[in-house]
Amino acid sequence: MNYKLIVRIAVALSLARWKQTLVAAVGVTFSITMFIALLGFMNGLNDLLDGLILNRTPHVRLFNDIKANMQQPINNISEFKTGHNFIYSIKPTSRREEIYNAAPILKTIQQDARVLGVASKIAAQVFFNAGTINITGVITGIDADVENRLFHFSDYVVNGKSQDIITTANSIILGKGLAEKLVANVGDVIYVTTPQGEIFSLKVVGFFQSGLQELDNTQSYASLGTTQKILGKGNNYITAIQVKLKNINLAPAVAKEYAKLFQVDAEDIQTANSQFETGSFVRTLISYAVGITLLIVAGFGIYNILNMMIYEKMDSIAILKATGFSGVDVNHIFILIALSIGVSGGIVGLLFGFLLSVGIDQIPFNTASLPTVKTYPVNYSIYFYLIGFAFSLFTTFMAGLFPARKASRVDPVIIIRGK
Amino acid sequence: MSELVLQTKQVNKYFHDPVKMQVLKDISFSLSRGDFVSLTGRSGCGKSTLLYILSTMDTEFEGELLIDQHSTRNTNEKYLAQVRNEKIGFVFQFHYLLAEFTVLENVMLPGLKLNKYPEAEVESRAMERLKMLDIYDLATKKATRLSGGEKQRVAIARALINDPLIVMGDEPTGNLDKKNGQIVFDLFKKMSEEFKQTLLIVTHDLAFAKSTHRIIEMEDGKIISD
Numbered sequence: 026m027n028y029k030l031i032v033r034i035a036v037a038l039s040l041a042r043w044k045q046t047l048v049a050a051v052g053v054t055f056s057i058t059m060f061i062a063l064l065g066f067m068n069g070l071n072d073l074l075d076g077l078i079l080n081r082t083p084h085v086r087l088f089n090d091i092k093a094n095m096q097q098p099i100n101n102i103s104e105f106k107t108g109h110n111f112i113y114s115i116k117p118t119s120r121r122e123e124i125y126n127a128a129p130i131l132k133t134i135q136q137d138a139r140v141l142g143v144a145s146k147i148a149a150q151v152f153f154n155a156g157t158i159n160i161t162g163v164i165t166g167i168d169a170d171v172e173n174r175l176f177h178f179s180d181y182v183v184n185g186k187s188q189d190i191i192t193t194a195n196s197i198i199l200g201k202g203l204a205e206k207l208v209a210n211v212g213d214v215i216y217v218t219t220p221q222g223e224i225f226s227l228k229v230v231g232f233f234q235s236g237l238q239e240l241d242n243t244q245s246y247a248s249l250g251t252t253q254k255i256l257g258k259g260n261n262y263i264t265a266i267q268v269k270l271k272n273i274n275l276a277p278a279v280a281k282e283y284a285k286l287f288q289v290d291a292e293d294i295q296t297a298n299s300q301f302e303t304g305s306f307v308r309t310l311i312s313y314a315v316g317i318t319l320l321i322v323a324g325f326g327i328y329n330i331l332n333m334m335i336y337e338k339m340d341s342i343a344i345l346k347a348t349g350f351s352g353v354d355v356n357h358i359f360i361l362i363a364l365s366i367g368v369s370g371g372i373v374g375l376l377f378g379f380l381l382s383v384g385i386d387q388i389p390f391n392t393a394s395l396p397t398v399k400t401y402p403v404n405y406s407i408y409f410y411l412i413g414f415a416f417s418l419f420t421t422f423m424a425g426l427f428p429a430r431k432a433s434r435v436d437p438v439i440i441i442r443g444k
Numbered sequence: 445m446s447e448l449v450l451q452t453k454q455v456n457k458y459f460h461d462p463v464k465m466q467v468l469k470d471i472s473f474s475l476s477r478g479d480f481v482s483l484t485g486r487s488g489c490g491k492s493t494l495l496y497i498l499s500t501m502d503t504e505f506e507g508e509l510l511i512d513q514h515s516t517r518n519t520n521e522k523y524l525a526q527v528r529n530e531k532i533g534f535v536f537q538f539h540y541l542l543a544e545f546t547v548l549e550n551v552m553l554p555g556l557k558l559n560k561y562p563e564a565e566v567e568s569r570a571m572e573r574l575k576m577l578d579i580y581d582l583a584t585k586k587a588t589r590l591s592g593g594e595k596q597r598v599a600i601a602r603a604l605i606n607d608p609l610i611v612m613g614d615e616p617t618g619n620l621d622k623k624n625g626q627i628v629f630d631l632f633k634k635m636s637e638e639f640k641q642t643l644l645i646v647t648h649d650l651a652f653a654k655s656t657h658r659i660i661e662m663e664d665g666k667i668i669s670d
Binding site for chain 1: 492496499501502521522525526527528529530534536540541542543544545553554556557558559602614
């Protein structure tokens with residue numbers, strides 16, 4: 026088969042009606058542009074919303090939960106071992122909140138190849154004193170550097186630097202809502218009362234704004250040392266270990282493994298935040314559905330234009346057939362026209378889609394709850410571009426298939442006789 | 445006896461729409477190399493129908509058609525396209541040039557399709573034929589900018605590009621004025637006499653028919669004189 030000739034004829038035919046060809050290509054361009062921009066924007070928002078929770082959530086969290094002992098004394102008595110024991114009104118065993126042997130556990134986890142990083146944490150329940158009113162809240166003791174690296178802590182610190190809690194002794198970063206209640210500004214000294222009744226003074230070095238109102242109203246951060254001091258504990262007192270993995274999907278397995286290995290409770294991110302995955306999935310699904318609908322509409326445009334072209338070019342098809350072009354040749358010519366519309370429209374569409382994404386990325390988007398976000402978020406994943414291009418080829422091919430088949434079946438005798 | 449170029453055996457053809465009607469009845473004849481034959485008859489006598497069967501474009505008939513002594517029975521569409529490309533040159537009543545291409549490209553297309561010679565060779569062969577038909581200077585013009593007579597001469601050049609076994613014409617002068625008709629007729633005559641080109645021309649122009657070497661006359665789907 027002489028493909029060069031087929032290409033030449035296809036080019037000549039599409040150029041002969043270049044306006045129609047252009048309209049068809051512009052249809053593809055438009056839909057690919059919208060497809061790319063829509064998916065980029067939608068996924069950008071998805072990432073942002075997921076990031077609100079997921080970035081700050083450890084993949085695996087190790088802690089001591091308050092719960093009843095699985096091994097009740099009656100089970101150890103040999104007489105009662107054969108049956109099933111029903112025990113009523115079980116109370117949780119008294120357990121320390123502290124994680125035993127925190128230092129060796131941290132060391133072991135750090136050496137695990139699957140782990141990206143590990144951070145220790147202390148949760149301390151306190152009362153914040155605002156005149157005569159006590160506000161319940163939580164001071165979380167953190168290692169600011171590790172927290173920044175793993176959980177983007179500094180992104181949520183406004184009016185101050187996250188490192189200040191390390192460099193300034195007895196300092197605290199207050200939740201924005203909490204600070205408003207306490208009428209505290211950066212540089213002020215506030216007082217907290219521990220459950221044990223001790224009163225502590227702390228210097229405010231910054232505010233924390235997560236975008237989750239509830240969290241900002243109760244949460245505050247201090248260094249590990251300061252928190253240990255408030256609680257009156259030693260410097261190996263840790264209540265939770267947060268692990269970030271290289272692959273988030275391993276979290277459930279790793280959590281199970283650590284729980285067994287270290288004899289602690291372990292919670293994985295999938296269990297803790299399953300609703301976010303569902304939300305992202307549905308949003309992605311909707312954007313794909315809209316994008317693909319656009320492409321199918323463009324496909325119908327190509328179908329129409331090719332059909333029209335075939336009616337106009339009946340004479341040409343008849344003459345090609347009369348001079349020795351077979352139905353397969355004619356079929357290839359029209360498939361080629363459809364595909365070249367798809368390829369050229371698709372490539373330009375990818376380019377415009379990228380430019381539109383960049384444009385969206387420049388639009389200011391200021392929201393009180395997201396201090397680090399200044400413009401609309403856009404995801405530039407290469408996959409959208411690959412999917413968009415593949416789908417533009419697929420739809421144009423499908424759109425070309427039927428008209429091309431019709432063209433290949435044109436009976437030259439009928440056309441020539443009809444004159 | 446010179447070699448047979450085209451032969452039909454008991455060809456019958458029916459139209460089914462709107463009612464079953466026999467348009468060709470037991471057509472049997474043969475053409476030898478170098479024959480200059482005209483096929484005449486009144487409108488509707490089936491001469492065009494016969495020509496389309498002979499050109500292999502119409503395959504719905506009974507009987508047998510042999511081109512270059514090969515039967516066209518039990519062959520596929522692709523093979524027949526190949527036969528048309530290589531062995532048959534066709535000239536229609538209406539010009540039927542591709543409007544998208546220049547005159548030269550129109551002439552070259554069947555040659556490029558045959559893919560027997562490289563493109564440069566096909567081009568020089570096309571130019572030769574344009575020269576022979578005295579339309580050399582039109583080569584780079586778009587097909588749509590030509591006069592009727594010029595278009596028909598280009599169509600003849602195209603029919604000749606692959607040195608076909610036989611050139612078929614469906615009223616090639618029917619749409620032309622007398623002067624251009626005469627030019628085209630003279631060309632056919634020249635081809636027949638100088639190059640021993642086999643020609644089968646459908647016409648109802650009696651003057652034209654009389655000046656060919658052999659006249660096949662048809663009436664009501666039958667050959668009444670040969």
